[in-house]
Amino acid sequence: MGPVAGGGADLGQHHAPGSEMSLRIGLIACAIAVCGDSTLAQDPATPVPATSTDVADSRLAHERHFERQVAPILAKHCLECHDAAAAEGGLVLSRKAAAFAGGDSGVAIVPHRPDESLLWESIEFDQMPHDRPPLAAEDKAVLKAWIRDGAVWPVDYVDPSIYRHPPREKRWVSRLTVDEYVATIADLFGVDVQSSARRLLPPDLRADGFRNTAYNLNADLKHIVAYAALADEITAQIDPVRFAKPFARDQTLTDKNMRQIVQRMGKVILRGPLTKQEVALYRGVSTTVALAGGDYRDALAHTIAAMLQSPRFLYRIEAQARDDAEPEQALWHRDAYEVASRLSYSIWGSTPDRILLKAADQDRLSSEDQVRKQIKRMLGKPRAIDRSIDFVTQWLDLDRLENLNPDAQRFPNWSPQLAADMKRETIETFRHLVWDNDTPLVRLLDAPFTFASPDLARHYGLKSKPEPWAKYDVSDVPWRGGILTHGSVLTIGGDDASMVTRGLFVLSDLLLSEVGDPPPGLDTTPVPTGPGLTHRMVAMQRIESGGCGGCHKRFEPLAFGLERYDGIGGYQETDEFENRLRQDGEILFPGTAEPVPYKTIGQLSELLASHPRVAESLTRKLIQFSIGRPLDVTDARRVRGVYERSGRQDATYPSILTETLLAFP
């Protein structure tokens, strides 16, 4: 969208400066005050709420309307030109105060008075978006009604990365991922089916950054075949009689005994009590076994096999709304066994343990306090560490390293082992920060230490230690420290150490922002470096060009600090053409107008680690992983709540996970 008040020509003819402007300035103050607390009661078009509860509900409805209807329109059509950095026509529509303050041509939004709001006038007559398709009639209607109803604006910042994406379908039941299946079997039966499961089950593919994204966890024939084969393998590995002993009265095929086993054993395997109908179904298995000449052991094995192929085992069944309505109740208002499963799969990636199931039995998962206590207990178990490593592995796509195959002539020292060491380096750094030191997650960016094998240490220019794996203090090594200096991250730029790719990683994965595609017809073939031409110089050419600079200035300088790292993370101060390489640059934090300079990679890492934007981004990543679906505009309020309550920049992995579980019903 072009500037609402760009040059003032379009709008000035309707709104001359002078006394009218003064009036508008007065209205600005009025608008801000109105939006503060009394908007709804003063709007003649809005029914006067009868009670304080009505007021609260009405305000909540208006706030939600802004977030789900209005903010997405602003984000999609206006902020390209009217965010804090571009501010065309002096108008910023991404920040609440700035939006109500207006631009060079006057007040853009006058609550209750669309006809006096330049925003509406410019949209109504298709003057805006400038040089873009006009808004659809329904979008126009939304904006007009919003202004007419008081222009309630409940957030400080309309973040395009959140509000540009429309609501998505959320009601996807989660199938157990391969990892979750393996862990669940191990915890239930003490059997390791890792090898078989990975061989038989199709791999879960990454979707929107994670492999546990529910919408992509479908089942094919190969799954069915694998689940049947795995059930056979599991029942062959265990002693069914011994496994069922805690649930049995005796070792007979009598109805009374088998019914009890089905009830009690089923509750553990299927993560909750069975209905009468389900008991009858599984009881039928043992009857068939008996009729076919099978014995007690056979009956148990086939009953377990049936349970292992049931939807209640393979899927995380939770009550869902039958329409698009979102559940608003707190997690602990759910069925206690659903709560138990939610906690166990989010924290452990596995089935509830007996303590959790007992808590569900005794209705001790029905308050925030009770749930918090369970979360705290569960975070103290080793399984929680495994799950967190799964998070960092998927977030940074560390498994990618197993398949990297850089140009051998260019990187003769590359080896699969070096790649494995890079992956381990990041995992161990994460583990040490999160679990050994209980450190805020943002410290991943500027940790003054790392872990390495002797080969990796040498690759990094560190003095290697004799131990096959050791911690290295890099507080005095200016070119190492934090994940941006890890080979696991630096290799995302490919052999050419692409500044575009690295910059986009920082922009999207750390700063939670995005840019548009290159314009049509553009040759995006990377420009090679050469004598007198470094990656930075090539990047500067793009930044300074009219067509590309608008976007490239937002992300390529983020990678300037990484210029001295080659495609596989080696550090160098001159490139292959003897060009001297630099490490200074600047960061334009989303939502701000002025870039912040940095001189070294260390400063870049520190700036990122200390900025709330990065903390918020990491919080969102962990929330997404925890709930198994991408976030959208309807999650914005809950995400903000998690961010605030988990400690903002001081948030740790456990605190974010805890608040996520409590915030998402």
Place this chain on the structure above:
Amino acid sequence: MNRDSRHRLPRRTLLRGAAGAMIGLPLIEEMLGGHGGAAIAGSADAIPARAFNVFFGLGIPAPLQKEGYDGVLEPLSPLRDKLLIMRDVDHYRCDESGINAHFDGATAAFTAMPPNGEALSGGASIDQVIRRSLYPNGQPSGVVPTLVAGTFFRRSRVGRFVHSFNSDGSVAATMQERPRDLFARVFGKLSDNETDVSQLRMKQSVLDTVVDQYKFYCGPGSPLGGPSRRRIADHLDRIREYEQRAFADRDLDPLDQRIAKARPPASEIAHGGQADPGGEGIDMRLDDLTHEWRLMADLYALAIEMDRVRFGSLTFLAAGERLRLTGDYTYQGETRYQFDDSKQLGKGGSGGCSHEFWHQFNEKKPNAALRAHAHMKMREVAYFLKRLDQTQEPNGRTILENACITISTESGDGRHSDTKRELSGIFHAVTSAGGRLKTGRILDVGREGIDVYNTMLERICEKSSDQGQSPRLGETQREFRRVDSILA
């Protein structure tokens, strides 16, 4: 194959000829020679409704499409009477800023909707709409509901290589990326070792038990929401297929038994994560690529010929594919080009992949390498189509003519060339769908893909929509603009 040389015979007899053309599966030929193909669903005379999406990566720039069969489309010319080539078809409404034009274009193909996630399309693909419309109660027992397969090496987003989607945007079936996987999915025998009748009976009982639970969770009493119930219902369908394959009495079908024991050779080229090392591309000999693809195409075609599959998609190279191809490219016995991408581009890694020829496309230049690659892709697409054209069905038409086969690609005229916008001028071709669509010409359609697709759906699904509006893609409030020029 010359139509005059064939007789109107049931599929089971004609398969003998079809199998003779296959590579890599000598056992199949031998087996079919003795028994003929067995159509497992329906009578031999019925012509099943079928729809398949054939995708090839990187597209064909619009200026090259203008050259018709004299240019890179030459390999399709033997089939020209059975194809409608559609130029100037736009998907620009599917361009999602900030995502990736390759990905946008790839998910727009066959859906005409912008993506809704990395592995989620914006709506159903044509084949699935037809499937749901013409088989509202499911397909006959023994038919694989949807077969998704392909030979591809760019894997970063599922939408780059899967081209069959449910109405909720999820993938319609798991991708089969090795010939051996496809074979197992369609023909594999699931219970080789199970001969004990009592064991089989007990296993059947186990499945019966869980089937009832699946029914509950996808039924009216389910606590789940719509997408979840559909997912459970899909799982239930797979279980029923498993039951049919694992426990059905197959003694009456010796061909099935024999095919099930024949397995294609293991792939010798990279798959899984190794096929896409961080977007840097892999080296590939042309012969290795075409060998793998043709085996896949043969098996897919065989599955159709044997009426094991009626809907799905087949992919030859992914959107934004990155290969460094080497080898002589021959067509009709003539060496047309020598692929050596990395050397010609002067780079290794991603910079040395044929992908770069698309980035460098310039209408005013010869674009020799791009032309050779695009020509090769058309040769391989034609290979699959010709396989389907070798089997004549009782109505006198070949499978190719009876089925609705849509061939498309990604942003062939997007950022890779010099036009006004992305996702415009996307190459499309369709078969006649049993005489419903016009063939034998090249049309400059000049319309949006969604109108083209909805026109196809209206005509193909008209029999099923007597009671109401034909199924459509896209927003319901959007005005439908029929593209009459493509209708027969």
